[in-house]
Amino acid sequence: MAENKVILDHIDDAGEQAIEAYQAHGGYKGLEKAMKQMTPAQILDEIKISNLRGRGGAGFPAGIKWSFIKRDAPGPKYLICNADEGEPGTFKDRKIMTSKPHIIIEGMIIAAYCMGLDTGYIYIRGEFFEPYQAMDKAIEEAYSKGFLGKNILGTGFNFDLHTYLGAGAYICGDETALMNSLEGKRGYPRLKPPFPAQFGLYGRPTTVHNVETFAAVAPIIANGGKWYSELGTPKSGGTKLFGISGHVERPGVYELSLGTPWKEFFEDIAGGVRGGKKLKAIIPGGSSTPVLLPHELEGMLLDYESIQSKGSMLGTGAVIVFDETTDMVKVAYRAMKFYAHESCGQCTPCREGCDWYYDILGRIYHGEGRIEDLDTLEDLAKYIGPNTICAFGDAFVTPMLAFIRKFRSEFMDYIEKGKYGLQAVLDAEKKSEEINHA
Numbered sequence: 001m002a003e004n005k006v007i008l009d010h011i012d013d014a015g016e017q018a019i020e021a022y023q024a025h026g027g028y029k030g031l032e033k034a035m036k037q038m039t040p041a042q043i044l045d046e047i048k049i050s051n052l053r054g055r056g057g058a059g060f061p062a063g064i065k066w067s068f069i070k071r072d073a074p075g076p077k078y079l080i081c082n083a084d085e086g087e088p089g090t091f092k093d094r095k096i097m098t099s100k101p102h103i104i105i106e107g108m109i110i111a112a113y114c115m116g117l118d119t120g121y122i123y124i125r126g127e128f129f130e131p132y133q134a135m136d137k138a139i140e141e142a143y144s145k146g147f148l149g150k151n152i153l154g155t156g157f158n159f160d161l162h163t164y165l166g167a168g169a170y171i172c173g174d175e176t177a178l179m180n181s182l183e184g185k186r187g188y189p190r191l192k193p194p195f196p197a198q199f200g201l202y203g204r205p206t207t208v209h210n211v212e213t214f215a216a217v218a219p220i221i222a223n224g225g226k227w228y229s230e231l232g233t234p235k236s237g238g239t240k241l242f243g244i245s246g247h248v249e250r251p252g253v254y255e256l257s258l259g260t261p262w263k264e265f266f267e268d269i270a271g272g273v274r275g276g277k278k279l280k281a282i283i284p285g286g287s288s289t290p291v292l293l294p295h296e297l298e299g300m301l302l303d304y305e306s307i308q309s310k311g312s313m314l315g316t317g318a319v320i321v322f323d324e325t326t327d328m329v330k331v332a333y334r335a336m337k338f339y340a341h342e343s344c345g346q347c348t349p350c351r352e353g354c355d356w357y358y359d360i361l362g363r364i365y366h367g368e369g370r371i372e373d374l375d376t377l378e379d380l381a382k383y384i385g386p387n388t389i390c391a392f393g394d395a396f397v398t399p400m401l402a403f404i405r406k407f408r409s410e411f412m413d414y415i416e417k418g419k420y421g422l423q424a425v426l427d428a429e430k431k432s433e434e435i436n437h438a
């Protein structure tokens with residue numbers, strides 16, 4: 001099985017960012033079809049038939065989300081593209097924005113027309129300056145061709161689209177924190193319900209999707225929902241972008257039919273473990289998804305259900321590969337450093353829990369762990385995940401517990417034998433700094 005390029009089709013062609021190149025490859029045909037030949041209800045039906053699920057991590061069905069919006073309700077209604085892409089290991093949205101920005105814009109206009117939304121925002125993470133510039137340029141081109149603004153394609157439908165550069169905070173990827181941030185407030189997540197479809201941006205009905213979700217919309221409308229659905233499995237329609245990194249021969253972003261066997265992707269397409277080493281573990285969908293061991297990967301298919309049946313999640317499709325030389329205690333400690341830095345601090349269990357986890361993992365890593373530390377981490381977990389406003393608590397507790405449970409003997413080595421001891425760790429860190437600065 002090879003790659004199946006729907007979103008990534010022509011993406012590496014020189015000049016594909018420009019509207020002319022995009023149109024030469026069939027771009028904006030989906031929009032014309034949607035607005036000239038279809039009713040909003042027919043568009044919604046095609047999205048439902050396509051079986052498209054949100055690509056931002058949770059996998060919620062797009063057609064159901066769109067049906068929550070009351071198209072004819074008076075007053076402003078908003079569409080937001082979540083381009084925060086903060087999940088460690090994830091680098092797919094950046095590629096679409098930089099290299100094929102019009103496929104996102106076309107999908108957003110179709111979505112806005114279908115749901116009757118008048119204004120859209122693309123919320124881009126602070127560090128993504130190049131994608132931000134690419135999106136701005138593409139929006140300008142779309143206005144100049146009459147695809148954005150007033151009376152789009154002579155249908156009387158108006159839709160304005162803007163970019164917004166965030167400040168580079170992981171929490172602003174949560175859709176409700178994102179909306180607060182867009183409103184100029186601190187990026188704190190909001191309690192749900194009410195859901196964005198009822199009380200979203202500025203308290204108005206709002207639909208939020210990931211970049212990749214919007215990028216799938218125009219191909220679905222151009223080719224039909226059935227066509228898209230059949231590219232995947234009966235429960236996981238279409239294709240998905242997988243960004244693979246770490247100890248792998250050919251890291252990069254690949255587009256695969258959902259349901260592609262893991263083995264074929266990893267060995268045939270991505271080239272297997274770098275340097276012929278043995279595989280120790282992978283993280284399948286970004287740092288918030290639990291680590292999987294080689295025996296758990298046997299027979300695994302790359303779709304939502306199969307990865308879940310192995311005890312992890314498809315998440316953002318960001319695969320991180322670890323070879324046999326990887327120190328999993330260090331991986332857990334380093335990942336926890338990220339979460340401790342990024343917790344927004346609004347909920348006490350998450351704010352304090354992150355620091356506790358980071359401190360305890362730190363003392364284990366530095367050769368000063370206590371025999372009861374792993375039990376303390378297990379116990380602490382019960383008080384974090386269920387007691388926070390957003391999913392951040394779960395997003396760090398679940399993968400941390402998987403590290404501890406699946407690599408217990410490595411953690412115990414550190415604790416019981418002080419495996420490397422503080423001085424050895426400091427020496428190793430100094431050496432790696434020297435290499436980095438050489």
Ligand SMILES: Cc1cc2nc3c(=O)[nH]c(=O)nc-3n(C[C@H](O)[C@H](O)[C@H](O)COP(=O)(O)O)c2cc1C
Pocket residue numbers: 053054055056057058059060082083084085086087170171172173174175176208209210211213390391392395
């Ligand atoms: C802490 C946190 C960070 C998130 N970061 C992102 C992100 O960077 N990009 C994204 O699309 N969704 C992110 N999400 C999920 C969004 O809240 C939301 O579910 C998603 O944007 C909906 O889009 P979809 O329906 O296309 O999946 C994050 C959620 C949480 C709790």
